[in-house]
Amino acid sequence: MWITFYTMSFMSPADAVKTLERDLQTIFGARLQSLIAYGQRHTLAVVDTLTADDLRACARRASAWHDAKLTTPLLLAANEFASALDAFPLEFGAILSDHRIVSGRNPFAGLSVDPADLRRAVEVQARSHLLHLREGFVETRGNSDALAILIVESAPAFAALLQSVSRLDGRAAHGPAADAIAALADVHEISGAEAERLFPPYLEAVEKLVAHVDTWHA
Known part of the structure; x- marks a missing residue:
């Protein structure tokens, strides 16, 4: 157990995000549409559907993500994404200006903050x-x-x-x-x-x- 903690704690940001990607693939499978990284420690996942069981599965992995110096990923169902830009223009404007696609499609394609x-x-x-x-x-x-x-x-x-x-x-x-x-x-x-x-x-x-x-x- 100590070895696992040590490894996660000293993982590079890029490796930590790849580990997060594998975890989310395990949880969501084909429902994971996109994983976006922004800043050094922040991520956003867009999924087809998001259930209570999904959240429980993420909760079981949250300590490992935090040990790897990642913040808890933002989780959005695909049908919530466009309206989230209107509701949180500051937050999503910042992500739009500086992000990278870790996996999947670019959910920001054709979108902008009003x-x-x-x-x-x-x-x-x-x-x-x-x-x-x-x-x-x-x-x-x-x-x-x-x-x-x-x-x-x-x-x-x-x-x-x-x-x-x-x-x-x-x-x-x-x-x-x-x-x-x-x-x-x-x-x-x-x-x-x-x-x-x-x-x-x-x-x-x-x-x-x-x-x-x-x-x-x-």
Whole structure:
């Protein structure tokens, strides 16, 4: 058992995806239409049908997939796929822009994300970030250490927001203040003094992003 864990843990991303493909072939057989990889660890499987038994079979293998440093694959029935693009334009827009076909047909052939759907999704993302940032600031009760935690914990979501806005525009739409916060996405701690300095331009940058997205037209 220890040897199995060791092997899975140190498997390369490409080998891990191939192992996932074999597992999904075992579970779905000919019903597996496509397996898509995106990023280093993420996958999407499109299948003819998806049952509770299929999900149970996947659940039994989930620990091995995670040991191989893969996230749980997204599973979609073929009849759900096109409507999923409309419902999740940000997520599927990101997959569309950077993916590879592991097996089967290309489910994205001839498909695109509607710019209007993408704009609405980015607006929701931006406004939500602004509201949570304001709420979080009030809840710091003026404590600079709490403010530092707020900034560090919100930085990854802000970096994702910047990526979404860039995808909408096709170009970067932010400045030095926004870049300074996005650079904290992989940082675990900043000082209270630094937080006091960073927060005002951070808040202003988010407000400007909301205004920008609100008035954006394709």
